[in-house]
Amino acid sequence: MCLAIPGRIVELLSERDNLALVEVAGIRRRIDVGLLQLDDAPHAGDWVLIHVGFAISKISEERAAEQMQILTLLGEQAAALEEISGYGLPETWEAGE
Amino acid sequence: MSSTLPKFAFLDPQIDMAHGAGGKATRRLIDDLLGPLLYGTDAPLLPDSARLEIAGSQVLATSDSFVVKPLRFPGGSIGSLAVHGTVNDLAVSGARAQALLVNLVLEAGTETAVLAAELESLSEAARAAGVKIVGGDTKVVEKGKADRMYISTFGIGVPIPGLDPSPYRVRPGDRVLISGPVGDHGITILLARGDLDFEADLCSDSRSVLPLVEALAFVEVGVRWMRDPTRGGVATALNELAGDTGLGIVLRDDDIPLRDAVRSACELLGLDPLHIASEGQFLAVIAAEHAEAALGVLRRTPGGADSRIIGEVREQPSGTVLVANSYGSSRVVDMLVGDPLPRIC
Amino acid sequence: MRFVDEFRDSALVAGAIREIHRLADPRRHYRLMEVCGGHTHSIYRFGLHELLPSNVELVHGPGCPVCVLPMGRIDDALSIAGQPGVIVCGFGDLMRVPGKQGTPLQWRSRGADIRIVYSPSDALQLALANLEKQVVFFAIGFETTAPSTALTLMRAKQEGVQNFSVFSNHVTILSAMRAVLDSPDMRIDGFIGPGHVSTVIGCEPYEWIARQESKPIVIAGFEPLDILQSIIMLLRQLNVGESRVENQYRRAVPQRGNRAALQAMADVFELRTYFEWRGLGFIAQSALGIRESYAPWNAERRFNVPGIRITDPKSAQCGEVLKGVLKPPQCKLFGKECTPELPVGALMVSSEGSCAAYYQYEYRKTRIAARV
Numbered sequence: 001m002c003l004a005i006p007g008r009i010v011e012l013l014s015e016r017d018n019l020a021l022v023e024v025a026g027i028r029r030r031i032d033v034g035l036l037q038l039d040d041a042p043h044a045g046d047w048v049l050i051h052v053g054f055a056i057s058k059i060s061e062e063r064a065a066e067q068m069q070i071l072t073l074l075g076e077q078a079a080a081l082e083e084i085s086g087y088g089l090p091e092t093w094e095a096g097e
Numbered sequence: 098m099s100s101t102l103p104k105f106a107f108l109d110p111q112i113d114m115a116h117g118a119g120g121k122a123t124r125r126l127i128d129d130l131l132g133p134l135l136y137g138t139d140a141p142l143l144p145d146s147a148r149l150e151i152a153g154s155q156v157l158a159t160s161d162s163f164v165v166k167p168l169r170f171p172g173g174s175i176g177s178l179a180v181h182g183t184v185n186d187l188a189v190s191g192a193r194a195q196a197l198l199v200n201l202v203l204e205a206g207t208e209t210a211v212l213a214a215e216l217e218s219l220s221e222a223a224r225a226a227g228v229k230i231v232g233g234d235t236k237v238v239e240k241g242k243a244d245r246m247y248i249s250t251f252g253i254g255v256p257i258p259g260l261d262p263s264p265y266r267v268r269p270g271d272r273v274l275i276s277g278p279v280g281d282h283g284i285t286i287l288l289a290r291g292d293l294d295f296e297a298d299l300c301s302d303s304r305s306v307l308p309l310v311e312a313l314a315f316v317e318v319g320v321r322w323m324r325d326p327t328r329g330g331v332a333t334a335l336n337e338l339a340g341d342t343g344l345g346i347v348l349r350d351d352d353i354p355l356r357d358a359v360r361s362a363c364e365l366l367g368l369d370p371l372h373i374a375s376e377g378q379f380l381a382v383i384a385a386e387h388a389e390a391a392l393g394v395l396r397r398t399p400g401g402a403d404s405r406i407i408g409e410v411r412e413q414p415s416g417t418v419l420v421a422n423s424y425g426s427s428r429v430v431d432m433l434v435g436d437p438l439p440r441i442c
Numbered sequence: 443m444r445f446v447d448e449f450r451d452s453a454l455v456a457g458a459i460r461e462i463h464r465l466a467d468p469r470r471h472y473r474l475m476e477v478c479g480g481h482t483h484s485i486y487r488f489g490l491h492e493l494l495p496s497n498v499e500l501v502h503g504p505g506c507p508v509c510v511l512p513m514g515r516i517d518d519a520l521s522i523a524g525q526p527g528v529i530v531c532g533f534g535d536l537m538r539v540p541g542k543q544g545t546p547l548q549w550r551s552r553g554a555d556i557r558i559v560y561s562p563s564d565a566l567q568l569a570l571a572n573l574e575k576q577v578v579f580f581a582i583g584f585e586t587t588a589p590s591t592a593l594t595l596m597r598a599k600q601e602g603v604q605n606f607s608v609f610s611n612h613v614t615i616l617s618a619m620r621a622v623l624d625s626p627d628m629r630i631d632g633f634i635g636p637g638h639v640s641t642v643i644g645c646e647p648y649e650w651i652a653r654q655e656s657k658p659i660v661i662a663g664f665e666p667l668d669i670l671q672s673i674i675m676l677l678r679q680l681n682v683g684e685s686r687v688e689n690q691y692r693r694a695v696p697q698r699g700n701r702a703a704l705q706a707m708a709d710v711f712e713l714r715t716y717f718e719w720r721g722l723g724f725i726a727q728s729a730l731g732i733r734e735s736y737a738p739w740n741a742e743r744r745f746n747v748p749g750i751r752i753t754d755p756k757s758a759q760c761g762e763v764l765k766g767v768l769k770p771p772q773c774k775l776f777g778k779e780c781t782p783e784l785p786v787g788a789l790m791v792s793s794e795g796s797c798a799a800y801y802q803y804e805y806r807k808t809r810i811a812a813r814v
Contacts (some may be wrong), residue, residue, distance in 0.1 A: 075457020
């Protein structure tokens with residue numbers, strides 16, 4: 001129940017049937033977007049998580065970008081801390097989120 | 098006079114689809130039943146083709162059966178597949194196919210137009226591959242007893258000078274090469290069946306690999322072993338090599354060529370591309386000092402531009418294929434057990 | 443692939459690993475359970491467990507819907523498939539699960555009409571295309587999948603489809619987690635929470651784990667960086683004695699969940715009083731049955747199913763492995779009587795069941811001398 005893959009809505013096909021054409025790098029399928037209707041109606045260009053032929057959630061590009069920033073900083077801080085740990089300074093400083 | 102049948106170790110009470118899938122169950126069928134009963138109890142390593150000496154000349158012979166649904170698919174059909182599969186089996190055994198015998202088992206009720214289309218595919222593929230179709234047998238069975246048609250072939254070829262592939266020649270340190278992206282055929286067929294309702298910019302890679310194999314023969318590149326990764330994919334082919342030699346093989350995940358559509362389909366369906374069939378590629382194990390040269394030769398040959406070195410042979414882990422990633426960790430990749438099945442978990 | 447590749451970046455993975463090594467207190471041993479089978483699969487596929495310090499241990503939890511499906515339910519589905527004029531369809535995950543008389547694939551090779559579908563809506567399409575047959579969808583999965591089955595049933599009812607029904611085996615993830623936490627041998631310090639289930643149920647249902655059980659839980663995505671970042675977040679909490687619910691998978695998981703999905707599930711399903719979980723026994727209020735208002739589309743009403751309980755041999759220790767009490771190789775049958783080719787318990791059958799995953803990815807490596 002965990003396999004869900006990000007895909008992009010290419011176009012909305014049928015409002016009555018809640019179908020959209022979704023693309024994942026080189027593959028296309030009609031996906032039921034009925035589960036997105038209440039909270040956040042789907043539009044062409046939106047990114048969604050696809051699970052068993054249904055879109056179960058939208059993917060927020062801003063939050064993904066935020067996460068990437070955190071992960072990048074994490075890597076840099078970890079490297080920096082490794083460097084300065086050689087100076088014998090106490091590691092009481094925690095990297096904030 | 099009493100006859101004693103050799104005992105066989107095959108314990109499955111009946112034949113199931115898994116026995117035909119090309120993975121572990123197939124191996125058991127061959128090793129534990131066909132081996133003792135057909136080939137003699139000391140069954141040698143069974144190569145793709147048999148090397149025979151007939152009236153002082155060396156020939157190689159191979160046989161194959163083609164059962165594919167749907168009959169026609171993007172990039173090919175059962176007819177062209179039958180030619181390419183046979184030619185390729187001979188090619189990776191180091192032989193140039195000269196002649197094919199083609200047997201047809203036809204389901205009553207099949208439209209003539211359908212048969213004619215396949216005969217044309219067969220004929221065209223044979224012409225392009227430089228091989229003659231010299232005969233064969235045709236049978237018709239009742240409706241429901243064959244999925245429209247089954248094709249089996251017998252191919253005969255002559256050794257290509259400079260090539261003598263065998264698992265026994267493989268050594269630790271040798272490199273593993275692939276002639277191009279993997280899995281195109283298997284995913285195309287899966288999608289062509291229509292059950293999954295996916296559309297893709299993808300077609301089968303079905304083609305003769307003979308020109309690429311011959312290119313390797315002309316240069317002193319120390320080809321140790323070759324195999325076409327059909328049913329069961331790259332993983333099964335290399336596991337067979339690892340099993341036959343007791344050596345280990347380590348592949349680099351990032352170096353395995355994959356088309357986007359194959360990659361996406363595998364991610365969506367939870368499949369491992371290393372288990373998916375290709376019908377127009379081959380694996381070659383080349384001595385380390387010649388690997389770059391071999392790669393260069395392949396890349397300069399039409400159809401070989403996407404060739405890559407994907408891994409190497411090692412002493413350890415014995416009999417096992419590992420895939421290493423760029424994080425510094427690895428996973429074992431095994432032979433396929435049965436057909437690759439989509440999963441949702 | 444966008445939103446996939448960036449979360450697999452090796453430089454960022456190296457950074458996350460360094461941070462985990464820095465955070466892991468050498469005087470402690472951390473046991474973190476990933477609940478969801480999909481996480482187990484990711485961990486093995488990318489070898490993440492090999493990159494962690496030896497005092498950070500990942501324990502595989504019971505979030506594998508195939509693994510917890512009792513054998514008797516497979517037999518029920520196969521008995522339906524054995525009836526004339528019936529097509530049973532299900533996900534590929536089910537096809538090799540053994541019932542008493544064989545797997546769905548084996549029944550298919552003996553003539554039963556059993557088909558693999560990617561989506562429950564494909565099953566409904568099959569019914570519309572085969573009006574003279576009865577089409578039954580063998581539904582499994584946690585809350586990630588149940589809403590899709592629900593929408594499909596709603597459509598079937600709306601269109602008055604007469605020849606379609608669902609054999610529901612949907613179960614709820616929190617019941618599985620409760621079973622783990624109730625186990626007396628349980629020694630889990632924190633949870634890597636099921637990211638896709640949470641897109642449906644949101645983050646609030648996990649609060650009791652943090653408050654009452656005092657265990658931190660981080661709702662995690664499935665790519666390597668998601669899992670590693672979640673481990674970082676758990677270690678940070680554990681190091682200062684916190685227990686909170688955190689959402690690592692913010693790009694996909696809304697705090698409140700998915701209203702349409704929850705509503706569809708509420709319309710169509712109700713909690714069964716009891717349901718048996720393989721390896722865990724009967725658990726109250728843990729599974730989804732089809733409501734009376736959808737009775738005509740409930741396969742258990744349309745067909746008589748044997749409903750026979752088949753217990754696993756006592757020697758199979760699936761329950762303990764499911765709860766993280768035992769590691770797969772500690773089960774007496776592991777690798778001997780119970781292998782992926784001849785599975786005794788379902789943890790060996792499903793490819794992301796703990797035992798199958800361990801056997802496939804780890805066992806062969808630990809049996810041989812050298813490492814890469």
